[in-house]
Amino acid sequence: MTAAVMAAGLGLSPSAASAAEGPAKPAVPGQVKAEKAAKGTKPAGEKFHSPADRTVRTALPDAGNKAAAGHPGIEVAIDGRSDSAYGLVIDTKITAPDTLLDVVIDWGDGRTEKASIKGSGALSHGHSYAELGNYKVKVTATDVAKGVQAANEVAFVTPGAKFVPIDPTRMLDTRNGTGTSAGKVPGRGSTRVKVASSRDFQDGLTAVALNVTVTNTTDSGHVTVWSGDKNSGRPDTSNLNYTAGGSVPNMVIVPVGADGYVELFNGGWSSVDLIADITGRFVRTGGSGYTSMAPARFVDTREGLGTTRGQLAGRGTFETQISGLKGVPQGITAVALNVTVTDPKQAGHLSVFPGGPTPTASSLNFTAGQTVANSVIVPVSADGRISVFNGAWAGADVIVDVVGHYNKDSKAAYRPIGPWRTLDTRDPESWWPGGRLPARGYIPQWYAPDDDPAADEAFVLNTTVTTTVDSGFLSVAPSPFPWLVNDRPGAPVPPRPGSSTLNWTKGATVANLVQAASGDHGIVHFWNQGWKDADLIVDFYGIYETD
Secondary structure, eight states, rough: OOOOOOOOOOOOOGGGOOOOOOOOOEEEEEEEEHHHHHHTOOOOOEEEOOOGGEEEEETTTTHHHHHHHHHHHOEEEEEEEESSSSSEEEEEEEESSSSSEEEEEEEESOOOOEEEEEEEEEEEEEEEEESSSEEEEEEEEEEEETTTTEEEEEEEEHHHHHHEEEEEEEEEEETTTTSSOOOOOHHHHHHHHEOOHHHHTTTOOEEEEEEEESSSSSSSSEEEEEEEEEEOOOOOOOOEEEEETTTTTEEEEEEOOTTTTEEEEOSSSSEEEEEEEEEEEEEEEBEEEEEEEEEEEEETTTBBBSSSSOOOOOOOEEEEEESSSTTTTOOHHHHHEEEESSSSSSEEEEESSSSOOSSSSOSEEEEETTOOEEEEEOOOTTTTTTEEEESSSSSSSEEEEEEEETTOOOOEEEEEEEEEEEEEETTSSSSSSSOOOOOOOEEEEEEEEEOOOOGGEEEEEEEESSSSSSSSEEEEEEOOOOOOTOOOOOOOOOOOOOSEEEEETTOEEEEEEEEEEOTTOOOOEEOOOOOOOEEHHHHEEEEEEEE
């Protein structure tokens, strides 16, 4: 069961890397300075409570009412908390006379647990459910000698949710009033869009996958997408950054407000147009679990991989097979991609979709000559294929890397637990030893708990590279080793990833969502594949868990 999310880092060049077994509590250089990030990323989990005054006290069948009436009384109070997709921990406080009590915990799924306690005291028990859903947990304390029992119960909802893909659909476009009133979103202003119905909440809706695009910009700024929950307040993190004259997309997995809306905040000082296309919902009933994989290249038009060789023509479309290739099984419902456009001859957009009519929704936007990447979560066709449409009037090269897939057989459910900023190399207190992401080097971040990293399938992160002085690209990959320290001679060199997560040019600020595989150790490497240092910001949004 996930107990915490840890963030600690060391800036390493490959020659300085070393492997060491991660201790129960990481005693590594930089742990002291990493505590600021670690404390910021510890999820509190969902909480449940049933006070002692809800205790129902009854006599045992053979004891009669007299025993119950004359008994000094037993009270049961329950505090529950969940810090994993399927799990629950309950703390039971029992108040009773100094006599032996038999305690039974009924988890509501057909399983029970027994304990005993003498008189007043506290008990703690953990449980992992086989399926997502709603459960009623009941604790019964019985004084057999006196013929009295007392019971209390609490309703519990598993925090995890699975993915139901949707053909890319435009939910918001401030340019024409889709989903809101027409007109730009003012600087430091917001717009709200409804993304869920009452039926979605009946299915246990928790979050949605949106591709958000900002366009018609006249200055620099950022966009934050959030549930709009006024009790928690707007997060300090950002989902995408923009400059004057640009059109910038980014995939967002965002919790939904109780009213079915999400809110998009324009963090710049000048007005912008905002577009949001939905590609799926996370629900507790039905849906598909997530399976991560090492990024695998399925399409590269420069080489003729996955399609015909040569640029995808303007207004042209190609199909490519996903399921049944390179470790992706048959029967998947959706796929998680990183899609890159390079050497486009003019400005335009790409749409990635499961086939059939080309949607109005876009997956990424580009300008002439730009190399740009974006995370894409999209359904696949019945035979496991996707289609890619070039919305420009001239050719462009397209690269598609598969980073994971959704299928009915996968147990990994998504639990939103952020956002929290886990790394910001601009902040000297953010990590040890501080400084920028080194050229041709990497920063490891330890996100999984040391007690059970195997329960974590993948982490949902938003990565942003800024204050760049040259072109380059970022790669994100799980560590093949336990926690690396910087002072071990002869340490093994981790393999340099061959795929890219985001690309940047000199002076650019670029963001992209990453569904980073946990690997065997819960450690993620962030590689600067450029030849100049850059600043890196990582925001933690959620986690796919199997327990």
